Amino acid sequence: MKLDSLLREELGNACQKLFGVKPEQLQIQPTNAEFEGSHTLVCFPLTRVSKKKPEETAQAIGEWLTSNSDTVVRVNVVKGFLNLVLNDKVWVQVLNSILKEDNYGITPPTGDEIMVEYSSPNTNKPLHLGHLRNNFLGWSVASLYEAIGYNVHKVQIINDRGIHICKSMAAWKLFGNGETPESSGLKGDKLVGKYYVEFDKAYKKEVNDLIESGVAKEQAEKDAPIMKLAVDMLRKWEQRDTETVDLWKMMNGWVYRGFDETYHQMGVTFDKLYYESETYLLGKEEVLKGLEQGVFFRKEDGSVWVDLTADGLDQKVLLRSDGTSVYMTQDIGTAILRFRDFPKISRQVYTVGNEQEYHFKVLFLILAKLGYQWAKECYHLSYGMVDLPSGKMKSREGTVVDADDLMAEMINEAEAQTRELGKIDEMDQAEAKALFEMIGLGALKFFLLKVDPKKRMMFNPNESIQLQGHTGPFIQYTHARIRSIMRKAAEVKKVNAIVATDLQPQEQRLIHMLTQFPSKLKEAATEYSPALIANYAYDLAKEYNQFYQAIPIFAEKDENKIALRIALSGKVGEVIKKSMMTLGIQVPERM
RNA sequence: GGUCCGGUAGCUCAACUGGAUAGAGCAUCAGCCUUCUAAGCUGACGGUUCGGGGUUCGAGUCCCUGCCGGAUCACCA
Numbered sequence: 001m002k003l004d005s006l007l008r009e010e011l012g013n014a015c016q017k018l019f020g021v022k023p024e025q026l027q028i029q030p031t032n033a034e035f036e037g038s039h040t041l042v043c044f045p046l047t048r049v050s051k052k053k054p055e056e057t058a059q060a061i062g063e064w065l066t067s068n069s070d071t072v073v074r075v076n077v078v079k080g081f082l083n084l085v086l087n088d089k090v091w092v093q094v095l096n097s098i099l100k101e102d103n104y105g106i107t108p109p110t111g112d113e114i115m116v117e118y119s120s121p122n123t124n125k126p127l128h129l130g131h132l133r134n135n136f137l138g139w140s141v142a143s144l145y146e147a148i149g150y151n152v153h154k155v156q157i158i159n160d161r162g163i164h165i166c167k168s169m170a171a172w173k174l175f176g177n178g179e180t181p182e183s184s185g186l187k188g189d190k191l192v193g194k195y196y197v198e199f200d201k202a203y204k205k206e207v208n209d210l211i212e213s214g215v216a217k218e219q220a221e222k223d224a225p226i227m228k229l230a231v232d233m234l235r236k237w238e239q240r241d242t243e244t245v246d247l248w249k250m251m252n253g254w255v256y257r258g259f260d261e262t263y264h265q266m267g268v269t270f271d272k273l274y275y276e277s278e279t280y281l282l283g284k285e286e287v288l289k290g291l292e293q294g295v296f297f298r299k300e301d302g303s304v305w306v307d308l309t310a311d312g313l314d315q316k317v318l319l320r321s322d323g324t325s326v327y328m329t330q331d332i333g334t335a336i337l338r339f340r341d342f343p344k345i346s347r348q349v350y351t352v353g354n355e356q357e358y359h360f361k362v363l364f365l366i367l368a369k370l371g372y373q374w375a376k377e378c379y380h381l382s383y384g385m386v387d388l389p390s391g392k393m394k395s396r397e398g399t400v401v402d403a404d405d406l407m408a409e410m411i412n413e414a415e416a417q418t419r420e421l422g423k424i425d426e427m428d429q430a431e432a433k434a435l436f437e438m439i440g441l442g443a444l445k446f447f448l449l450k451v452d453p454k455k456r457m458m459f460n461p462n463e464s465i466q467l468q469g470h471t472g473p474f475i476q477y478t479h480a481r482i483r484s485i486m487r488k489a490a491e492v493k494k495v496n497a498i499v500a501t502d503l504q505p506q507e508q509r510l511i512h513m514l515t516q517f518p519s520k521l522k523e524a525a526t527e528y529s530p531a532l533i534a535n536y537a538y539d540l541a542k543e544y545n546q547f548y549q550a551i552p553i554f555a556e557k558d559e560n561k562i563a564l565r566i567a568l569s570g571k572v573g574e575v576i577k578k579s580m581m582t583l584g585i586q587v588p589e590r591m
Numbered sequence: 592g593g594u595c596c597g598g599u600a601g602c603u604c605a606a607c608u609g610g611a612u613a614g615a616g617c618a619u620c621a622g623c624c625u626u627c628u629a630a631g632c633u634g635a636c637g638g639u640u641c642g643g644g645g646u647u648c649g650a651g652u653c654c655c656u657g658c659c660g661g662a663u664c665a666c667c668a
Contacts, residue, residue, distance in 0.1 A: 030607080032611060044610075044649075047648085053648095078611065080648080080649090164667090313594090319666085321666065324666085327667075327668050354596070355663070356663090357595070357662080357663070359663095384661090385662085421630070423630085439630085447603095455597070456661070458603065463602080469615085469617060470616040473630055477628080480630095481628055481631085484628060523607085531605090542615085548628095549623095
């Protein structure tokens with residue numbers, strides 16, 4: 001039984017009887033805490049059909065309900081708001097119907113398919129805080145779609161091609177002395193990142209030297225020997241030069257193994273990886289095809305462009321005058337390849353920072369111009385930057401927060417606080433270690449996901465490592481508490497269904513919150529906003545703790561009430577767990 | 592300069608898409624462990640929702656305007 005539709009029906013009936021019309025829309029909202037009741041009908045919009053003042057409208061509907069409906073036992077009217085107090089029998093009915101569902105809130109597979117892309121880092125730098133937000137967001141959105149019945153394909157595009165990787169290769173060749181992850185003890189991505197920085201240093205010095213010797217800045221930037229080496233390597237790579245390709249393969253291999261470790265710690269996986277080196281040629285083909293069809297045009301120097309001025313945008317280059325492809329070119333190829341690989345997907349979601357909004361606007365327009373119907377089903381899940389107290393993260397200024405370091409720090413902090421609280425006395429080492437990770441990563445993930453993805457957010461390393469209050473560990477703790485209740489409840493005899501009884505307000509509120517879970521999941525998925533579920537889980541945990549504090553379970557004499565409270569607790573625990581799962585956060589049995 | 596975001600308690604964030612006296616956490620202060628886990632609970636303090644107009648029964652939310660912050664507008668990715 002759906003509480004919401006039940007209420008709507010009764011309220012509709014009341015309007016029908018009283019005013020002769022059934023309004024299309026009934027505005028129902030949760031009652032403010034300061035008034036009695038759980039649901040509130042907003043009566044201002046009804047004055048048109050009732051031909052009465054808001055208060056009188058509310059009064060009339062309220063009176064009709066109290067004398068004609070079993071659902072509503074009491075009402076009160078505040079201005080144009082009609083507050084409804086529901087029958088405890090109804091609450092118990094609602095609870096029983098929720099208890100019956102084994103996988104409450106989760107939609108079984110519907111056959112719909114969707115693709116979610118996230119991560120997609122460059123292969124020349126280690127992952128940082130911004131990637132954490134990206135990965136957690138993408139993973140969570142994918143999980144949310146799974147929860148509402150979709151078959152989700154999680155993918156990423158690996159930018160393994162281009163001048164940036166050649167820069168690291170050039171620097172390694174010049175200064176590396178054959179250094180490897182094994183010989184240096186450095187993670188592969190860190191090692192390659194180190195040479196990317198080396199390149200930058202050497203390059204700057206060379207440019208400066210040239211400028212001092214009288215070369216113009218622009219020319220110096222082209223003539224710097226190390227840059228020439230990198231450009232030469234890119235050319236050789238495109239010509240499949242064996243030595244260059246081998247070096248490229250080796251260094252990329254280091255990066256991937258390094259990234260794999262980081263992804264493993266993050267708890268994210270991918271169903272399929274796309275490599276730029278494998279899609280950019282398809283993109284090039286498509287651009288040339290579009291050129292033939294007259295969708296694009298060629299300038300005198302040979303470069304190929306798309307004209308988007310009619311769409312309020314600019315002209316955009318798609319192939320350089322030397323025929324090589326740009327970022328946009330490979331994204332065209334990748335998109336087409338993906339829809340070929342997965343023809344059943346109804347949507348493709350790109351989890352990419354908001355600094356690329358323009359890029360995706362252009363990409364989707366181009367795909368539409370090329371005649372791909374699915375172009376309108378491409379969605380850029382654009383999220384805000386993560387700022388530090390010092391401002392933006394800048395690799396040049398060394399203010400980048402490294403993903404591996406941060407996760408390790410969070411786990412260490414979780415361990416320190418857990419030990420201090422003496423929580424692991426009864427745990428073996430493996431359980432304790434798993435718990436530290438769960439808490440540390442839970443705190444980090446929740447912190448990054450509780451904020452509306454669209455908004456930029458602040459990360460203060462000193463203050464963000466917090467495990468109390470509006471945090472993941474608070475919710476995990478609530479779950480552990482509930483599990484503890486459930487272990488104790490195993491000794492109590494089971495009942496098949498909860499029998500009607502009088503309820504405490506805390507119990508009503510918990511049931512009310514449970515009824516909202518399915519629609520919250522749908523809302524979070526369709527809005528691409530894990531924050532909605534994060535805050536729902538927090539509110540539910542908060543509400544449960546109030547219940548826990550105020551109402552003893554096992555000290556109660558009435559067996560029906562004990563049964564109700566145990567069942568309610570169990571379901572709250574389940575919903576907390578499922579909510580957290582969609583955020584990629586695990587919850588412990590004890591902590 | 593054009594375009595697009597954003598501005599809410601000292602700080603970090605909410606606010607069910609136009610509803611009631613704008614809510615949480617952190618920080619500060621005061622209480623609650625002989626009782627199911629105190630990573631918890633209760634209370635206090637804290638607001639001209641950037642300013643100014645407008646729309647209506649009703650605006651943090653919609654429109655106009657000004658101020659502030661950010662992103663973007665590359666033959667970069």
